[in-house]
Amino acid sequence: MNSSAYKRNLSPDSDLQFVKGVGPALASLFGRNGYRTVGDFIKNYPRAFEDQRAARLIATLQDGDIVSLKAFVVSVSNYNMGKSSRKVYDIMVRDSSGQIRCKFFRVPYKGYFERFKAGTEIRVVGKVTNYRGRLEFHHPDMRDIDPNEEIKDALIPIYIEHEGIGSGKIQKFIQNCFLQLKEWSPEKFPESLLQKHNLITNEQALHEIHHPNMSEASLYNENRSSAHRRIIFEEFFWLELYLASKKSNLKKEKGIVVKNQSKLSSDLVKSLPFELTGAQVTAYQEIKQDLGSGRPMNRLVQGDVGSGKTLVSFLATLSSFESGFQSCLMAPTEILAEQHFRNAEKQLGPLGVKIGLLTGKSKTKERKELMEKLSSGEIHFLIGTHALIEDWVQFKNLALVIIDEQHRFGVAQRSILKSKGYCPHFLIMTATPIPRTLAMTVYGDLDVSIINEMPKGRSPIQTRVIQESKRNAAVQFMAEQIAKGRQAYVVYPLVEESEKIDLKNATDEFEKLKTQFPNIRFGLLHGKMKALEKDEIMQLFRKHDLDVLVSTTVIEVGVDVANANMMIIEHAERFGLSQLHQLRGRVGRGEHKSFCVMIMGYAVSVDTRSRVEFMEKTNDGFKVAEYDLEIRGPGEFMGSKQSGLAGFKMANLVRDFELLKLARDSAFEMLKQDPDLKRKEHSLIREELLKSYGPQALAGVG
Ligand code: ADP
Numbered sequence: 193m194n195s196s197a198y199k200r201n202l203s204p205d206s207d208l209q210f211v212k213g214v215g216p217a218l219a220s221l222f223g224r225n226g227y228r229t230v231g232d233f234i235k236n237y238p239r240a241f242e243d244q245r246a247a248r249l250i251a252t253l254q255d256g257d258i259v260s261l262k263a264f265v266v267s268v269s270n271y272n273m274g275k276s277s278r279k280v281y282d283i284m285v286r287d288s289s290g291q292i293r294c295k296f297f298r299v300p301y302k303g304y305f306e307r308f309k310a311g312t313e314i315r316v317v318g319k320v321t322n323y324r325g326r327l328e329f330h331h332p333d334m335r336d337i338d339p340n341e342e343i344k345d346a347l348i349p350i351y352i353e354h355e356g357i358g359s360g361k362i363q364k365f366i367q368n369c370f371l372q373l374k375e376w377s378p379e380k381f382p383e384s385l386l387q388k389h390n391l392i393t394n395e396q397a398l399h400e401i402h403h404p405n406m407s408e409a410s411l412y413n414e415n416r417s418s419a420h421r422r423i424i425f426e427e428f429f430w431l432e433l434y435l436a437s438k439k440s441n442l443k444k445e446k447g448i449v450v451k452n453q454s455k456l457s458s459d460l461v462k463s464l465p466f467e468l469t470g471a472q473v474t475a476y477q478e479i480k481q482d483l484g485s486g487r488p489m490n491r492l493v494q495g496d497v498g499s500g501k502t503l504v505s506f507l508a509t510l511s512s513f514e515s516g517f518q519s520c521l522m523a524p525t526e527i528l529a530e531q532h533f534r535n536a537e538k539q540l541g542p543l544g545v546k547i548g549l550l551t552g553k554s555k556t557k558e559r560k561e562l563m564e565k566l567s568s569g570e571i572h573f574l575i576g577t578h579a580l581i582e583d584w585v586q587f588k589n590l591a592l593v594i595i596d597e598q599h600r601f602g603v604a605q606r607s608i609l610k611s612k613g614y615c616p617h618f619l620i621m622t623a624t625p626i627p628r629t630l631a632m633t634v635y636g637d638l639d640v641s642i643i644n645e646m647p648k649g650r651s652p653i654q655t656r657v658i659q660e661s662k663r664n665a666a667v668q669f670m671a672e673q674i675a676k677g678r679q680a681y682v683v684y685p686l687v688e689e690s691e692k693i694d695l696k697n698a699t700d701e702f703e704k705l706k707t708q709f710p711n712i713r714f715g716l717l718h719g720k721m722k723a724l725e726k727d728e729i730m731q732l733f734r735k736h737d738l739d740v741l742v743s744t745t746v747i748e749v750g751v752d753v754a755n756a757n758m759m760i761i762e763h764a765e766r767f768g769l770s771q772l773h774q775l776r777g778r779v780g781r782g783e784h785k786s787f788c789v790m791i792m793g794y795a796v797s798v799d800t801r802s803r804v805e806f807m808e809k810t811n812d813g814f815k816v817a818e819y820d821l822e823i824r825g826p827g828e829f830m831g832s833k834q835s836g837l838a839g840f841k842m843a844n845l846v847r848d849f850e851l852l853k854l855a856r857d858s859a860f861e862m863l864k865q866d867p868d869l870k871r872k873e874h875s876l877i878r879e880e881l882l883k884s885y886g887p888q889a890l891a892g893v894g
């Protein structure tokens with residue numbers, strides 16, 4: 193290539209259309225795909241690297257290899273997946289040593305498969321996957337053989353195709369970017385940081401990711417080359433620095449000092465028929481320290497379902513009460529609020545704590561009375577739903593806010609309470625075990641206590657995933673458990689867009705079950721019922737006046753009925769694994785062996801099936817969460833696109849955990865050394881932080 197033909201006239205901000213070969217039409221195509229400038233385009237990182245030194249024969253392939261091979265098309269076919277109308281495409285290819293299937297679960301673009309005629313020679317680049325004992329490719333790159341193709345001693349970067357613009361073309365354009373760039377964005381990291389963590393410069397990393405450094409050839413496909421390290425580190429670093437600055441802002445606020453008195457909490461512990469687990473004790477100690485520190489607590493307590501988080505929060509409430517302050521507990525649903533209220537009455541009431549319950553159904557008059565008692569300080573502990581923080585709720589001296597069972601519930605509420613003049617301690621409890629990686633990102637501004645120990649005497653829940661066709665066996669099994677005096681749940685998913693159908697399914701099934709088992713007492717619970725009705729049903733179930741609760745709702749995750757030892761989950765494929773785990777946690781709470789049967793609907797893809805089958809393998813919520821995160825990605829895992837997580841182009845929370853830790857430590861260390869980022873060597877870092885997160889991100893910095 194004659195590089196003198198290129199003018200070095202572009203900067204990272206230049207429009208992509210000025211890159212040789214691109215032009216306005218392609219620039220608009222790439223723009224649609226998120227690449228507008230030269231700088232954007234250079235961050236279109238290769239998704240794999242074709243190792244041309246190792247041109248491979250089909251017979252030598254192994255699971256997990258990323259390979260490039262030449263082969264002939266044998267046939268192209270497609271078929272429907274299960275009973276759905278989704279098609280799977282198969283391209284069978286062979287070489288002199290054997291043949292292998294290239295599978296596509298979606299059509300890359302219209303006309304894609306028409307390109308492949310039997311007998312044509314093509315190049316296949318992709319990752320070998322073992323599917324039920326057979327090796328195949330899923331969505332490999334398939335391209336025509338370049339007649340002038342010579343095997344070079346090289347790694348060729350492979351890019352994701354955009355609307356038919358193949359990897360080869362994209363590679364060419366990227367090379368042109370490099371040839372035309374006259375200047376690079378300056379290195380933002382100080383020399384000392386690069387040295388300390390053995391990182392190459394940004395410019396070198398971007399160059400090497402697109403022009404692999406052959407001395408590290410074996411690391412590229414493992415995403416561990418120096419270029420990968422630098423880019424991944426940097427992606428994590430910006431997020432962590434942001435979180436570090438947020439956290440240090442919180443720490444600058446003044447918090448109510450709750451003195452470390454523990455007479456009442458030890459009274460409570462003594463009154464219990466069981467001992468605290470070690471993890472509960474540790475979590476409570478961490479909380480006590482926070483409460484007395486003079487800074488507002490922002491602590492997340494995460495522990496698997498049934499690990500006893502509520503009790504820990506009650507102990508914290510006692511500390512607050514003992515120092516003369518009020519506390520409140522916010523639950524996501526009324527049923528849970530009521531359950532907490534009952535437990536609090538039982539456990540805290542005898543110690544002198546006056547407890548109030550505020551839900552949507554509290555009557556106006558009751559409310560008024562309650563509010564008077566709250567503002568006078570007669571009520572010490574208010575339990576309820578979101579209503580707790582509405583405008584008309586005025587505390588006398590609120591010191592502790594406990595938030596149960598919901599992701600990120602706390603953030604918005606925190607600012608509301610602050611605007612009312614409170615600056616209480618926050619304790620957030622979540623039953624979704626959050627993988628450590630997410631705890632360091634999404635929750636990175638919170639302190640975390642982990643309850644990783646279950647109360648003694650719980651036996652693991654036995655889980656089975658079955659097909660719809662086997663459901664009768666499951667229902668029979670349930671009937672046997674009922675006959676032994678146990679109780680059961682049958683859970684239906686409620687998906688918004690088909691709410692009516694789902695509701696009908698549950699209602700129909702409820703009627704069917706009643707006819708099929710006239711001796712079993714069934715109750716139906718769904719979101720469209722009035723609070724009072726729901727409550728009544730729950731009460732009946734709790735008192736064992738009902739044997740089976742058929743429920744459409746997925747929100748009643750905290751319900752605690754120890755005699756229930758069996759759950760059937762319908763359409764398990766519609767739930768995320770962490771949700772399934774939470775649901776499953778309703779059983780296995782008592783002395784009886786517990787069972788959970790997950791029924792898969794018809795027409796479920798193989799991938800989905802194997803995903804759900806993971807639930808059979810473990811009862812460990814952390815393992816489930818890690819796996820869920822790995823396969824669904826952080827956005828889906830968290831139930832919404834969390835800002836900061838969507839921004840990773842190369843980094844992968846699960847795979848790159850070590851780098852995440854490194855980036856987190858360095859970001860926190862940097863702010864510790866230079867809290868306002870005022871040092872000269874940090875000026876570009878400060879600028880970048882303000883640019884990506886806005887001025888309020890740095891409110892406390894400088
Ligand atoms: P979760 O962490 O899911 O909110 P809960 O707080 O609802 O769990 O506790 C589940 C059940 O276990 C409750 O009935 C609670 O009283 C009981 N429990 C809590 N701690 C212990 C313990 N250390 N030993 C035995 N049972 C406990």
Ligand code: MG
Pocket residue numbers: 501502596597623750
């Ligand atoms: Mg709970």
